[in-house]
Every structure is written in C-alpha cells, then in structure tokens.
Amino acid sequence: MKIAIDARPINWYRGTGIGTYTENLLNSLLNIDQLNKYYLYWSLGNYDSFKKSNSEIIMTSRRHHKFFQEDYFPNHLRKEDIDLFMVPQNGIGLLGEGAKKYVVTIHDLIPYTLPETVGKGYLTKFIKEMPSIIEKSNGILTVSEHSKKDILKFFPVDENKIYVTPLAANSNYTPYPKDACKSYLKETFGIDKNFILYVGGFSTRKNVRGLIDAFKQAKLDNDYILVLPGSVKDEGEKLKDYVKSINMDKKVYFLGYCAEETLATLYSLCSLFVYPSFYEGFGLPVLEAMCCGAPVLCSNLTSIPEVIGDGGMTFNPYSTDEMIMLLENILNNSDVSESLSRYSLERSSNFSWNKTAKLTLDALNNIYESC
Template sequence: MLKILIDARMIDSSGIGTYLQNLIPFLKENLILYLLGDKEKINKYIDISDVTVIPMKSSIYFPWEQVEYILKVKDVDVFWSPHFNVPIFPVRTKKRIVTVHDVFHLVFKDLYNLFERNYAKLLINSAVRFSDLIITVSQFSKSEILKYTKVKEEKIKVIYNGIDTKRFKVCPNEEKIKIKNKYNLPDKFLFFVGNVKPHKNLKGLLRAFERIIRDERDIFLVITGKKEGFIKGDKEIFKILNNKYLKDKVIFTGYVDNEDLPILYNLADLFVFPSFYEGFGLPPLEAMACGCPSVVSKIPPLLEVCGDAVYYVNPYDVEDIAEGIIRVLKDQNLREEIKRKGYERVRNFSWEKSAMEHLKTIKDEVGY
C-alpha cells in the first residue's frame, strides 16, 4: 500500500479542519497513513489507532515549521499538505501534493503586515512551484491560482468539497426545542456563520439588518461566536451594534458545539452568506441539507457551488441584501422552492465522492 504523510495540524480549524476530518477516515482505509501534528488534538476528531502520528508542534505560518518539515517529512510515497503552508526546501518524498483552497492572502494582501504578506506569498508560490500536483476546491479557485501565480494549468486538479448529510439534516422538533433553550434563541431569526474577516461582509449584513428591522420588528439576527471576538477584530462592528435599532436584536451564541450547528440551521428562518470572496462556500450547502433557505452573494464560487438553490444578492449593495432577505422571508412559495432545490443540490456533494476522487488522484499521481 502507498505510504502518505498528511500535515494534520489544522484538523481543529473550521474550514480546513472539516476537510481533514472527513477525508482522513476514508483515506486511512486505503493507504498507510502518517499524520503530522499533536496526537491528542488529532484523536479528538478521528480514530488514530491504525495511523502513525508524528509530533509537530510548530504553529501554522511560523517559520520554525520549515525546520520541522526538513526533519520529519521523509520516507513516504506522498507528502500532502491540506493548505499552502508547505516546505519551501526539498524534502525526502517521491511526490508532493498540496491543496490550495483559495489565494485570499494574495487577493487581499493589504489586510496583512509586511512579514505576513511576504511569508504568505513565499509559501503560496512555493506550494504551486514545488508540488507535483495542486488540488483545489472549485473552478473559480483554479482560475484565481492561475491568475495570481505562474503555475501551469495541467498541474491543477479540481475536487469539490462534500457535505456530511448524516450530520447536516432535518432534525426532529424535540432536538430543536432543546437547542433553542440551550442558546436562549428567539422564535424568528436570520442566521450567520462566519468570522470577522472583511471578506465575510458582516458589516454589510448588519447594515442590511438595520434596514430590515425598522419594519420587521419581530426578527432577530443570530451570529455564531463570541461578541467580544467580533468587536475586538473590527472596532467598527462595535459602533454598528450600538445603533438604537440593533442594540437588542443581534444575538451572539458564544461557542457552538459541533453537534449543535445543524440544529441551529434547522431553527433559523433564513441563512445569510453575504461574502465578498470565497474559495468554495460550504455553509450554504450545510443550510440546504438542513432545510434552511439561503440568501447568498452573487459571486462566481457561490454561483458554481449553489446553482439555483439559493437566492442571490449583490454583496456590495446593502439595500439589495435587505430586499433579498425580506423577499425570501415573506414569499412562502419562494421559500419552499429554494428548500426543494436545496435538497436536490446537496446530492451533488458528498465527502465519500470527494474522498474517492482524492484517492484516485493520489494514486494516479504516483502511478500506483
């Protein structure tokens, strides 16, 4: 069997962590697996009884990781990094594969200080230059990689992410009541899953919501995470939240347990995803699987992933976001149509299918 070493240090992160948590269990049934990372952390998410964990303590993007790579990446058929933080020096493996989910750091370089900007640029360019194969998650991300780097198109393979429909599904009422009480949620609310990074456009959503609640006083906005974290990340959010219309209408859940997230989608009247930029966009698929209609940005990656199973708005137009939300809230026929199309759309994306494509791609690259 092929020996593959995977950098699993990001297994507890939101996006790449989901990617690893769903692919590793399938791959370890078909390959001899070695994982770089913290044994205790990895074991929280996957069974490691039949894999070898090689300790690696370096933080992501910290230069010391380059030394650890040299010392620990060796004697395997394939080294696969699920993110662009890759060895920038030669390592002793037959093949190197990297997954580049997006090139956000190159597109929005002004968000980073000089060191962060240059180190990210070095890593991304090293990732595409020295890897034998680049996996990415959408045709849009492929086009962005080609636009911002000098890689040859034939080195890039698009493999879509999946959705875990055993986890994200329509839930029984008793589960919904339990979670509603746990997080002290209102009867009617919009739902946002994301972070404070500018490309998630939370400020645009808050401004749109301010317009909505002037007429729709019974609706709330629920945001996953701690209020303090969002305010600390962007001081302007604090000012917006102190607006007299928003003061008591925006609810931050605090930390959300993994098993609770699907039920929050179930409880929501509407999921809103107003991003300026994404590589793929997994949350709208999660909402679809849970029967929650979505209003999302009309941007290339979401058009590619979501098809006609959502309602699209212009993320740069606060009025358009507000009008789209109100329309989907009030038009019951439209809501039901979006939900029906969502159930159909989700069938195109499964982690089993994604894992099989990853396995075939890895074997083909090695010639196994």
C-alpha cells in the first residue's frame, strides 16, 4: 500500500496527547512495516528520525496550512495514487478527496459528552465537522473500548468499521532511582516531603478540585503535600485561587510545565498517584505512572478502568468520602502502597507502542482490503 499520514501534529501539538500519539505511532509503524510506503505530510523541523527507506517527507507550511490542506494534499494524493490517507487528530481537516480510502483516529468525543469543558472555538469546529468526518471515513481508529462505544452512541456507524488501538507510554517513563529523584526535586522545586501526585491538566472534567478537597479532609499519619505539575492558565488559575481561599497554598504545589524526564521523576518518587477524572478517552497519565512503579488510585469511569486493569485501586470521582477513605487506607498502610507499586509495573507491561503499531497496521490492512 501507499499510505499518506498527516504528521503535522507531531510538531504542532508537541507535548499533547495527539502530538505524542502521532509521533510514537509513526516511529513504530516505520520500524515494523517494510512492505508499505509512507508519505508523511510534515511541518517545521525534527524530521530526520522519520526519514527511512519506506518513507518520504512532504514539507508543508503552517502559515499556508489551508492551501496545503484544501489544494495541495488532494492533488498530491491523486498524483501519487495513495491507497490510504490517515488523519490522526480526530479527523479535523479531512476533506475526503484524492485518496482511495480514508482513515481517522478519533481519540474521544468530549465535545459531545462534556461540551461545557471544551473551548467555544474548538467545540464549534468539532461539532460542525465530525458528522462529515465519520461519513467520509472508510475506517476509524480509536484508543479505548469506551471511546468506541461513544462513537456508536452518537453516530450510526457499523461497529466493524471501528478499530480499538490502545495508547502506550513513552520510553522515558520507567522507574528512576529514588535518591536521585529526591535530590533533583529538592534542588529544583524545594520538594522535600512525601507527596501525592496528579498529572493531566486542569480542565473541570479532570476533577482536580475534588482531589484538593479530599486531600484537605483526609486524616493521614504523615505530613504530605499535593503536587500538581502542568501549565497553569484559565482553569488552573482558578484552582490556585481556590487553594489560597481554603488556606492550602502551603500544602499544594503548582509546578508549571514539566518535561517528560521531570514527570518521570515525580511518578517514580510519589507516595501515591491520583487520577480523579470524570471522563477520559484513554487516560495516558495513569499508564505513565504505572510504568514508573507509582501506586495508583484513579476514577472508575469511562476508559480509565481499561487502562488500570488490576494495576491499582479505583473510586467513584463524584464521591469525596470514597476518595478520602482510599487516600487514608493507602497512605496509612505501607503494605498496601507497596503492593500497588508492584501491580502498577506488572500491568504496564501490557502496553507498548509496538503493540499499538501492530494493531494499527492490522486495521489499515483490513480497511484497505474491505469493500
């Protein structure tokens, strides 16, 4: 097959779930598949590792992205007689012209399920374009069984047209030596106490305020702080104001943006990783934490139980009392915490980008061969 992939998210959305997904999937696909030819629509730099015997980099301009999307891509797809065109960023920008068949990755349908948590501009674009994206696609990839159910709930799609290809964590996420972690966090952030960790952004659907409330009320035997890495803006600023209003600013640390190595350090040293989200298409931070051997406590809703499996404990994120009870049970009992750490590492071994790429390649072959 000749497969064209919109690889622009690798640089456009670097550090986000879609950027991470696109980069790691393409790297693995190019490594495991020597039969097919890949044409990668690229923007900006950092493409050397993607230049392989089975790939061709097609440079585009971000400034003139509409020209490339609406004119250049369709003409190039026709000229090269492309069999499959894959769009990994929820299908946004898919025009349905030029290639023989079209594949999109729909990560979640949050604009449909929780529209109040999505920015107005993106919400309008998503709601407007998604019906035609679904209709034009010959195959749909998604990252969890729950996301597949959401797609079937909102759109009249043959379920055999949807393929579940779970995500994986980057290779940086592995247990780091604890002494080195302690030194780094003390020198960099002044963290010298045991801490509870949350990673995943500050949208209201993430329920970080619920975690802060539970942490404030929990009766813990030792002195803990709550650590919240991530860029603080909009909802994050509101959370900072809330923390001050309840006199918890000495106990809750907002670290700002953290690179992967710093996140892996935090995961490796935390006493407990908590993920209280109301809704996830996958929940990648849960898997990252497990790869680093963190004890994990997370929401029992949407796709998150698929990720955690038997690798940690879950709770109803709408119940503050239940969250408090489990925080106390885990943090006041070292045996429970140590067991959860072992379970995390065991569960994380079920996921890898090579597995994701193999499932994706199987899906692409099936879509190409279908009527």
